[in-house]
Amino acid sequence: MADxxxxxxxxxxxxxxxxxxxxxxxxxxxxxxxxxxEVVVKAGTNVVEAAKSIGIEIPYYCYHKRLSIAANCxxxxxxxxxAPMGKLMPGCQMPVAEGITIQTxxxxxxxxxxxxxxxxxxxxxxxxxxxxxxxxxxxxxxYMQYDLKPSRLDVPKVQKDKRVQLGPGVTLxxxxxxxxxxxxxxxxxxxxQPQLGVAxxxxxxxxxxxxGQPLDSKYAGNTVDICPVGALTSTDFRFRGRVWxxxxxxxxxxxxxxxxxxxxxxxxxxxxxxxxxxNDAVNQEWMCDDGRRSYKYLNNDRLLVAREGRGAARRDxxxxxxxxxxxxxxxxxxAQGSLAALFSPLASVEDLLAAALVATEGLGxxxxxxxGRPDGWQDDFLKRADENPNRKGLELVAQAFGLLVRPFADLxxxxxxxxxxxxxxxxxxxxxxxxxxxxxxLEAFVCQTYGQGPLTRQATVLLPAAPHSExxxxxxxxEGRPQRFELAYWPxxxxxxxxxxxxxxxxALGLAWRFQxxxxxxxxxxxxxxxxxxxxxxxxxxxxxxxxxxxPIAAGTVDGRLPGYRERVPExxxxxxxxxxxxxxx
Amino acid sequence: xxxxxxxxxLNLRERLxxxxxxxxxxxIMKQFLRNFFFGRQKDPDVLARDRSLSQNAxxxxxxxxxxxxxxxxxxxxxxxxxxxxPRCVACYMCATICPAQCIYIEAGEYPDDPIxxxxxxxxxxxxxxxxxxxxxxACPKDAxxxxxxxxxxxxxxxxxxxxxxxxxLRGPPVSYQNDPWLRRGSPSISPEKLQEMRARAKPxxxxxxxxxxxxxxxxxxxxxxxxxxx
Numbered sequence: 001m002a003d004x005x006x007x008x009x010x011x012x013x014x015x016x017x018x019x020x021x022x023x024x025x026x027x028x029x030x031x032x033x034x035x036x037x038e039v040v041v042k043a044g045t046n047v048v049e050a051a052k053s054i055g056i057e058i059p060y061y062c063y064h065k066r067l068s069i070a071a072n073c074x075x076x077x078x079x080x081x082x083a084p085m086g087k088l089m090p091g092c093q094m095p096v097a098e099g100i101t102i103q104t105x106x107x108x109x110x111x112x113x114x115x116x117x118x119x120x121x122x123x124x125x126x127x128x129x130x131x132x133x134x135x136x137x138x139x140x141x142x143y144m145q146y147d148l149k150p151s152r153l154d155v156p157k158v159q160k161d162k163r164v165q166l167g168p169g170v171t172l173x174x175x176x177x178x179x180x181x182x183x184x185x186x187x188x189x190x191x192x193q194p195q196l197g198v199a200x201x202x203x204x205x206x207x208x209x210x211x212g213q214p215l216d217s218k219y220a221g222n223t224v225d226i227c228p229v230g231a232l233t234s235t236d237f238r239f240r241g242r243v244w245x246x247x248x249x250x251x252x253x254x255x256x257x258x259x260x261x262x263x264x265x266x267x268x269x270x271x272x273x274x275x276x277x278x279n280d281a282v283n284q285e286w287m288c289d290d291g292r293r294s295y296k297y298l299n300n301d302r303l304l305v306a307r308e309g310r311g312a313a314r315r316d317x318x319x320x321x322x323x324x325x326x327x328x329x330x331x332x333x334x335a336q337g338s339l340a341a342l343f344s345p346l347a348s349v350e351d352l353l354a355a356a357l358v359a360t361e362g363l364g365x366x367x368x369x370x371x372g373r374p375d376g377w378q379d380d381f382l383k384r385a386d387e388n389p390n391r392k393g394l395e396l397v398a399q400a401f402g403l404l405v406r407p408f409a410d411l412x413x414x415x416x417x418x419x420x421x422x423x424x425x426x427x428x429x430x431x432x433x434x435x436x437x438x439x440x441x442l443e444a445f446v447c448q449t450y451g452q453g454p455l456t457r458q459a460t461v462l463l464p465a466a467p468h469s470e471x472x473x474x475x476x477x478x479e480g481r482p483q484r485f486e487l488a489y490w491p492x493x494x495x496x497x498x499x500x501x502x503x504x505x506x507x508a509l510g511l512a513w514r515f516q517x518x519x520x521x522x523x524x525x526x527x528x529x530x531x532x533x534x535x536x537x538x539x540x541x542x543x544x545x546x547x548x549x550x551x552p553i554a555a556g557t558v559d560g561r562l563p564g565y566r567e568r569v570p571e572x573x574x575x576x577x578x579x580x581x582x583x584x585x586x
Numbered sequence: 587x588x589x590x591x592x593x594x595x596l597n598l599r600e601r602l603x604x605x606x607x608x609x610x611x612x613x614i615m616k617q618f619l620r621n622f623f624f625g626r627q628k629d630p631d632v633l634a635r636d637r638s639l640s641q642n643a644x645x646x647x648x649x650x651x652x653x654x655x656x657x658x659x660x661x662x663x664x665x666x667x668x669x670x671x672p673r674c675v676a677c678y679m680c681a682t683i684c685p686a687q688c689i690y691i692e693a694g695e696y697p698d699d700p701i702x703x704x705x706x707x708x709x710x711x712x713x714x715x716x717x718x719x720x721x722x723x724a725c726p727k728d729a730x731x732x733x734x735x736x737x738x739x740x741x742x743x744x745x746x747x748x749x750x751x752x753x754x755l756r757g758p759p760v761s762y763q764n765d766p767w768l769r770r771g772s773p774s775i776s777p778e779k780l781q782e783m784r785a786r787a788k789p790x791x792x793x794x795x796x797x798x799x800x801x802x803x804x805x806x807x808x809x810x811x812x813x814x815x816x
Binding site for chain 2: 127128129130134157159161162238239240242244245
């Protein structure tokens with residue numbers, strides 16, 4: 001019925017336009033009509049994007065806004081009034097023109113969509129049961145939305161290889177592939193390493209890497225993300241979980257100082273994967289494979305209880321008691337002037353603000369050594385050599401508190417020379433693993449750490465810290481761009497964020513500072529940074545103030561799906577204290 | 587006030603007293619001996635029992651059991667394939683639909699099978715289970731059924747009510763024509779056996795209840811007919 005009522009619109013357009021283009025309705029823009037609604041877009045915008053801008057969805061597989069146009073999936077065919085001979089035109093390829101009329105839901109278009117889907121699904125194995133893409137698969141979505149017809153194929157489907165290891169991170173299922181060539185175009189145009197191609201012909205066509213050359217690009221993981229079906233799947237994530245159980249938190253990759261925006265997919269208190277989140281200024285919507293795999297320290301080898309003593313004398317104790325013991329030792333050594341602080345650029349700005357506060361006001365230190373992971377590889381696309389997400393933030397904090405930043409290499413030397421007899425480490429990442437030995441000479445070594453490492457064996461007091469998946473916070477990337485990340489799940493077992501541990505140590509030192517949340521840390525200590533982070537609003541993480549408790553966004557949120565229903569706000573945490581402290585009421 | 591029964595006139599035999607006593611004892615003895623020696627019947631199907639000797643309708647549970655209707659939702663089982671591996675591909679549909687959240691699955695990968703994915707762990711907490719049967723409905727592979735016709739057996743520990751894949755995997759194997767191991771072959775099935783399985787395989791049932799009624803040899807109904815045959 002709706003279509004009948006819309007029919008008069010193209011008919012009402014003048015059948016014989018006068019010679020010469022009509023004057024634009026909105027000068028500088030192109031005005032056209034999509035499903036009876038007027039759209040004003042920039043010249044050159046394609047029909048898919050123009051329709052999307054007013055909330056009309058045109059389905060597509062092969063189109064990707066950051067890749068070249070292939071127009072090979074034929075899913076986006078729509079009726080356009082300027083089409084030659086009234087043919088259906090691919091919406092992804094056709095730019096809008098002044099005054100044209102576009103119909104996306106006529107019976108003709110719907111028939112075409114159904115036919116296209118039937119054709120695409122002709123040899124598709126429909127093995128959603130074992131497919132990791134199930135739940136975020138465009139074939140599933142569009143079948144339910146546009147097709148809903150059983151297959152009419154009565155001969156056996158074409159069988160292809162179901163397990164092709166294209167490279168270290170990507171597994172290909174040739175049967176599921178719909179040959180949209182997004183991956184091929186990505187590797188050629190964005191990764192600039194054309195390692196993929198389409199081999200064979202007709203129904204035997206497959207995506208393949210060149211013989212003897214694996215898909216070993218550092219950006220190959222993105223092909224998994226942009227694959228609209230389950231053909232390319234991540235070897236790391238393979239069969240580890242179902243995406244509809246998982247929720248996503250808006251997070252930042254800690255793999256390097258680029259700080260790619262990520263969605264951190266988690267279930268209960270386990271992080272399963274990172275997916276890139278769109279941010280044109282930082283990572284567009286890509287990230288490197290090393291970054292993708294860098295989530296593992298959030299799950300594995302975590303330190304969950306505080307410890308005291310070295311070697312055989314080691315014993316577990318409550319975190320508050322350990323912090324009190326740590327505070328007592330540190331105070332003693334700071335009085336003697338034999339104390340040094342080691343800050344990790346893996347900690348967030350909030351962590352470092354609280355730590356710097358304790359270092360200056362509680363321990364009277366004037367300099368701080370900077371740890372962090374050793375440098376890695378670098379390229380001209382995303383990856384930075386500095387594999388620490390917050391080195392810039394550390395420098396800003398140190399500057400704000402008047403702490404002199406010193407390189408890590410000076411610290412083992414000072415320990416060997418006996419000038420430093422006690423160290424307080426906020427984060428146990430050090431660039432030189434061999435230097436861990438010298439920490440054994442320390443009389444007291446208070447170490448706040450996420451997990452076990454070479455350095456933690458030398459600690460006299462170990463405090464379990466919570467990484468960025470378990471706290472709200474900010475990283476400042478190498479350009480000086482502050483980026484907020486949000487808490488995905490509460491800190492595991494006995495661990496708590498660095499800022500909280502630092503505050504505990506400060507309490508043992510007799511400081512009056514108390515913090516309830518990372519937000520409070522920022523509110524109290526953030527102003528000390530002055531205008532180092534111009535324009536930065538801590539509550540500016542979009543929709544953070546609309547978050548009750550932590551309502552998760554679904555793993556498939558980029559496609560507008562509903563949140564996963566398993567991981568709601570935990571029962572025992574009915575009210576979010578952090579939210580109660582929020583004084584903004586947007 | 588109880589109503590009055592008119593005393594009827596006793597005849598001579600009744601007035602002699604002993605014949606009546608002996609007759610009464612005889613009736614009691616007859617019922618006693620009947621139920622004592624013939625009361626226990628092997629046929630679990632109460633309705634199909636031979637009533638000529640004993641009228642006893644009491645069911646001595648658990649030695650005797652009432653047969654359940656074919657659609658009765660009993661204890662779960664994981665349906666095996668002919669090669670002993672489960673049909674289950676760890677798609678998590680049952681765990682997703684389960685309103686009691688009593689199903690826990692961990693997926694793994696076969697290196698050598700036409701279906702790569704299989705459940706390394708498949709655990710059902712029978713104490714949490716509300717026996718709704720949604721898992722059976724949701725299963726796209728006919729890999730979980732509730733056709734065992736038995737209850738979860740009682741136990742002294744809670745842990746014994748948590749059934750893992752080793753206990754759940756039982757019953758007769760099932761294959762359908764569209765099963766990948768029949769279409770593609772499987773290294774774990776010999777070629778002759780595969781031929782036989784292909785010949786025997788049925789089309790995937792569109793109406794689940796038909797298939798459940800046909801489940802061979804694993805329901806109480808089937809046990810009853812077996813017992814009848816003996």
